[in-house]
Amino acid sequence: MATVSTVVTALAVAANGFSGVVALFHFGPIRPAMARAGVPESWLTFPIGTLKTAGAAGLLAGLLGVLLVGTAAAVGLVLFFVRAVHTHLLAGDYSVQFGLANAFLLLNVATLVLNL
Known part of the structure; x- marks a missing residue:
């Protein structure tokens, strides 16, 4: 079970990290989707990109042994x-x-459940 937890968490780190960095740099293809959802483009840096990237860093800390942070x-x-x-x-x-x-929601729920 530890191997499954590690693999799922590593996948979540990569996915959330990529998504966060893409938002931080206002990657063109995500802008129309954000507009359709009514999200102002100014929110891509903070809170969206910052929170996703910080979440990925926290999950990585959990993988490295700081379990409460993860x-x-x-x-x-x-x-x-x-x-x-x-x-x-x-x-x-x-x-x-x-x-x-x-x-992303399902991936992060799986990460949480497997790490509890």
Whole structure:
């Protein structure tokens, strides 16, 4: 079970880290999706990109042995993506990005459950 937990957490670190960096640099392809969901472009740096990147760093700390930090990061990322899914639903945005938000939510829930 430890191997599965490590692999899922490492995948979550990579996915959330990539997503956070993409948001921090306002990568062009994500802008239309954010606009459809009603998210101002100014939010891509803070809070969106910053929180995703910090969450990935926290999960990495958990992988490296600071278990409470990893668990707290997983909880934070689950809450973040619950709100992301909710935001897409409120805006009526059922695009690919809505599916990605759901996938990230499930990945972070799995990370949290496996690390508890």
